[in-house]
Amino acid sequence: MIRFYIALWAAKLVDAILTLRGDRQNDRAGYIANRLCPDFMARVTKPKLVVAITGTNGKTTTSTLVCNMLRSKGKKVSFNEWGANINAGYSINLLRCVDIFNRCRVDASVLEADENSTCEGMPMIRPDYMVVTNICKDSLRRNGHPEYIFDRINRAFAALGGRTVAILNANDPISSELARNTGARRVFFGMDDIHADPLENRVKDVAVCPRCGGEIRYHYRHYRHIGDFYCTDCDFATPAMDYRASGVDLDKGTITVAERDGAATYPLMSDTVFYAFNTLSAVALFRELGYSRQEIADFLATQKVPKIRESVVEYDGIRYYAYAAKGQNISAASTVFEHLAKDPSVKELVFSLDEVQDANHPPETLSWLYETDYEFLNVPQIRKIIVGGHMCHAHRLRLLLAGVPEEKIVCVENEADVPQYVDTEGIDRVYVLYEIDFVTKGQQIRDAIVERAREVKGK
Amino acid sequence: MKIVENLFPELCNIFGESSSPAYLARCSDEIDLRQTNHKTVPAFVTEDVDMVYLGCSPESKQEQIIEVLRPYLGRIRELIEKGTIFLVTGNAVEIFGREIRDGDRVIPALGLFDFYSVRYMDRERHNSQYIAAFATEAGETITLLGHRSQFSFSYGDFSREPLASVELGIGMNPDTKYEGLRRNHFFGTYSLGPYLIMNPLFTKYLLRLMGLDDSLCYEREAMKAYEYRRDELRRTLH
Numbered sequence: 013m014i015r016f017y018i019a020l021w022a023a024k025l026v027d028a029i030l031t032l033r034g035d036r037q038n039d040r041a042g043y044i045a046n047r048l049c050p051d052f053m054a055r056v057t058k059p060k061l062v063v064a065i066t067g068t069n070g071k072t073t074t075s076t077l078v079c080n081m082l083r084s085k086g087k088k089v090s091f092n093e094w095g096a097n098i099n100a101g102y103s104i105n106l107l108r109c110v111d112i113f114n115r116c117r118v119d120a121s122v123l124e125a126d127e128n129s130t131c132e133g134m135p136m137i138r139p140d141y142m143v144v145t146n147i148c149k150d151s152l153r154r155n156g157h158p159e160y161i162f163d164r165i166n167r168a169f170a171a172l173g174g175r176t177v178a179i180l181n182a183n184d185p186i187s188s189e190l191a192r193n194t195g196a197r198r199v200f201f202g203m204d205d206i207h208a209d210p211l212e213n214r215v216k217d218v219a220v221c222p223r224c225g226g227e228i229r230y231h232y233r234h235y236r237h238i239g240d241f242y243c244t245d246c247d248f249a250t251p252a253m254d255y256r257a258s259g260v261d262l263d264k265g266t267i268t269v270a271e272r273d274g275a276a277t278y279p280l281m282s283d284t285v286f287y288a289f290n291t292l293s294a295v296a297l298f299r300e301l302g303y304s305r306q307e308i309a310d311f312l313a314t315q316k317v318p319k320i321r322e323s324v325v326e327y328d329g330i331r332y333y334a335y336a337a338k339g340q341n342i343s344a345a346s347t348v349f350e351h352l353a354k355d356p357s358v359k360e361l362v363f364s365l366d367e368v369q370d371a372n373h374p375p376e377t378l379s380w381l382y383e384t385d386y387e388f389l390n391v392p393q394i395r396k397i398i399v400g401g402h403m404c405h406a407h408r409l410r411l412l413l414a415g416v417p418e419e420k421i422v423c424v425e426n427e428a429d430v431p432q433y434v435d436t437e438g439i440d441r442v443y444v445l446y447e448i449d450f451v452t453k454g455q456q457i458r459d460a461i462v463e464r465a466r467e468v469k470g471k
Numbered sequence: 472m473k474i475v476e477n478l479f480p481e482l483c484n485i486f487g488e489s490s491s492p493a494y495l496a497r498c499s500d501e502i503d504l505r506q507t508n509h510k511t512v513p514a515f516v517t518e519d520v521d522m523v524y525l526g527c528s529p530e531s532k533q534e535q536i537i538e539v540l541r542p543y544l545g546r547i548r549e550l551i552e553k554g555t556i557f558l559v560t561g562n563a564v565e566i567f568g569r570e571i572r573d574g575d576r577v578i579p580a581l582g583l584f585d586f587y588s589v590r591y592m593d594r595e596r597h598n599s600q601y602i603a604a605f606a607t608e609a610g611e612t613i614t615l616l617g618h619r620s621q622f623s624f625s626y627g628d629f630s631r632e633p634l635a636s637v638e639l640g641i642g643m644n645p646d647t648k649y650e651g652l653r654r655n656h657f658f659g660t661y662s663l664g665p666y667l668i669m670n671p672l673f674t675k676y677l678l679r680l681m682g683l684d685d686s687l688c689y690e691r692e693a694m695k696a697y698e699y700r701r702d703e704l705r706r707t708l709h
Contacts, residue, residue: 152486152620152663152664153596153598153620156596156620156622157485157486157529159529159530159531159532160529160530160622215484215485215487215489216481216484219481219482219484220481220482225509225510225535227481377486377598377600377618377620377664378618378664378665378668378669378700379486379487379618379620379663379664379665380487381487381665382486382487382490382664382665382668383486383487402703405692405695405696405699405700406696406699406700408692408696409668409689409692409693409695409696412689412692413490413494413497413668413688413689
């Protein structure tokens with residue numbers, strides 16, 4: 013116990029100093045707490061409500077929704093909105109829930125949880141609810157493969173037993189298998205066919221039935237492997253949904269969610285199926301927490317898509333986007349490519365997807381390029397693709413193998429030179445696709461392109 | 472026509488491995504690329520295929536593949552002795568060793584090579600790259616580039632039948648510079664992903680082994696990407 017209090021006080025002191033310096037979005041205090049007291053997360057007093065949100069994609073958006081909802085209801089919530097989602101992040105979150113006497117002073121903790129670290133942190137934290145948005149292909153270096161991530165999260169559920177309610181995606185053949193036979197109550201959300209008509213991915217997130225190795229087929233898919241699935245050889249299939257989106261109108265921005273005792277229509281904050289799923293998972297949680305349908309609808313009407321994902325500047329009739337694409341996260345990058353392929357506007361693309369730190373360290377793997385669906389980019393309305401950075405030759409080869417005509421590809425080693433290759437004549441949009449951890453860099457490239465367009469017009 | 476058989480792509484394409492045989496087929500119109508599902512009998516069992524490819528898989532599927540291949544062990548041995556090309560990448564090399572150890576579990580493998588592998592699933596995943604020298608029968612040296620990302624290492628005396636000698640990076644485990652397996656035209660490497668796209672010179676070598684013209688699909692761009700990466704690795708690997 014002495015060790016715990018030393019850790020608590022030391023971490024509190026460091027957190028206070030960092031906060032005074034204006035560096036509140038720093039999880040160093042959490043790191044110190046864990047170093048001084050390895051079971052800090054188990055010993056620290058928890059709020060009445062602890063919610064963890066994990067999964068490959070959508071956890072930041074979903075956890076932000078959860079935090080905002082609780083705060084809108086007057087709750088004091090501890091939340092790492094800057095994405096500190098591994099052990100140090102959990103500890104700083106929980107550290108800020110208590111005073112120096114380990115007395116809890118907030119109502120809830122919302123933890124965005126990196127899926128790879130759930131099996132270490134969650135058994136100590138013992139959340140009341142764990143939402144799993146999905147499990148998809150991600151960065152090889154960070155997350156290995158989906159089966160490995162499934163195993164990591166499932167170990168967390170196995171350790172938690174019946175303590176934690178599992179809120180799961182019924183349309184995901186991978187994550188819907190979580191928490192089976194663990195004693196946990198499993199709550200499923202899912203979606204009826206919305207005729208999303210997704211493109212086929214070249215590398216599958218789940219290739220065979222996890223129970224028998226048979227072939228997985230779909231009555232319909234929403235995106236990637238998410239859909240109404242069944243195995244050809246056993247009874248593995250989409251589980252019954254507790255929260256079923258029976259009507260989704262992406263154009264009107266509404267989602268109707270049916271429950272056992274009724275249904276309600278909620279506003280969506282974006283016109284993509286991914287945000288619809290994020291909203292649906294949050295609605296499932298809110299209902300489990302006892303909020304009324306009207307309360308949820310009123311809250312969702314106030315929400316907007318976080319700016320980090322995209323920002324747009326309009327100049328001379330052309331929209332210039334800086335657009336987060338998560339290089340190395342195969343499912344996220346392929347999803348962005350699919351979005352660009354389906355968008356009918358005439359456009360030029362700029363790739364700034366390399367992990368910047370890899371330029372001075374052993375270069376990143378090529379494998380993600382060959383798992384990601386570059387084939388989607390071979391459409392007439394994408395007029396040119398400018399690939400910048402130290403991986404530009406690898407991107408160029410990949411685009412050629414994907415069928416993109418040679419004359420559409422420009423390879424620029426020095427990203428500072430990118431703007432001069434953008435030709436705005438006759439196009440509607442320019443997209444700068446940037447690695448999500450480098451928002452500023454992506455926006456700077458976009459702004460330089462706009463600046464050059466101004467100069468050209470001025471002449 | 473030359474038959475190239477891609478074994479179990481539904482299980483062994485987790486990091487884009489199927490891009491390797493697909494690239495090979497795009498290099499020559501004379502290649503008949505066969506895709507074999509793990510629930511069907513492989514073509515190599517009944518036909519004299521020219522090349523067999525097996526890629527990386529999740530750990531649980533690795534065990535399944537061992538049992539799928541075990542009935543054909545004699546045939547695999549015969550084909551290796553005959554000089555049929557095998558290209559085996561990522562953790563698929565472990566399938567051809569003696570056993571895989573996973574905690575207290577010992578998973579018997581095919582036993583074609585005398586080494587064993589150990590999984591460290593609770594440790595940080597090992598990620599690294601290598602530059603290695605591969606010697607052809609003609610005395611030419613090809614620089615191979617590899618990328619590994621794995622939970623396991625292999626142990627044994629790899630000096631007898633190595634694929635290549637590592638110049639920068641590690642071999643079959645952190646304590647050896649011997650990388651991969653080679654017996655006649657059986658080539659195994661821990662490197663994963665699109666190995667033949669990453670190594671155009673090795674791809675040309677395989678095409679020549681099959682008696683085909685060794686021109687590559689997008690050869691100029693493939694060589695440019697390879698040379699750029701090789702130089703970058705030389706500069707950054709320690």
